Amino acid sequence: MIREVSWRVIAAGLFPLVLAAACHDASTSLPPFPWTLTIYGGNNQVAFDTVSHLGSPLAVRVIRDSRGIAGVRVQWSIVGAGELTSFPTGSPLADNATSTGPDGVTAVFFRPRSLGASTVAAAVEGATPTPVQFHAVMDPILVPPQVLIEAGPEFDCTGGNDPTTYWTATTRDTALSAAVGQRVGLFYAPYLLPVCMAQFKSTAVPPGGTPFDSGIIYAGDTFVFKPDVAGTWTFVDVINGGAGKLTVVP
DSSP, rough: HHHHHHHHHHHHHHHHHHHHHHHHHHOOOOOOEEEEEEEEEEEEOOOOOOOOOSSSSSSEEEEEEEEEOOOEEEOOOSSSEEEETTTTTOOBBBBTTTEOOOOOEEEEEEESSSEEEEEEEEEEEEEHHHHHHHHEEOTTTTTTOOOOEEEEEESSSOOOOGGGEEEEEESSOOOOOEEOOOOEEEEOOSSSSSOOEEEEEEOOOOOTTOOBOOSEEEOOOOEEEEESSEEEEEEETTOOOOEEEEEEEE
């Protein structure tokens, strides 16, 4: 009987301790730490051409309690026409995403592909605020192309890639010509529907020339490049089928 009473006393004494410990664990369990996403560098840049990326990378930092958090996935997206590549290598991005380093920072290069304003958004699931936005501008007044080639389908962008309904011409005359090093703009017809797209890509360049690819641009957008050698440059709108030939003189 003594042993039985002793056991009951001990058990009764232990139960409040176990319960208290359980209550303590429940009360001190921490909710997920909030992440803060901030712009770390590269915002509000001015672009001077669509051939190369901006001078500084677009960088964000993910922090928690003022400390950088490594291994966080950052999803990037573009509003407008442009291309994102990894920093510092310049290689293509996988799924337009990067991961933060030990300091919580990750960055990308951005190459705008049209005149005017471009916006790049970076988002992190669960972070505040999200997304954050970078702004860049290629000002057509400050850096207009010296030769502007207007191009586009005659009526709409549903012609089934029929090159016979496609036109290219300069604003001055129908001869497509430029000098080495001049800024040449390919201006996609502004009267088309907003859903209409073009992609101007060189099909042949003179020896030593740098091929170009505008990426996807929309009605009213201008892709700018600089022919770097003399000779005949040919290009095509790979979406709509129209082709052009540019003669570049020394």
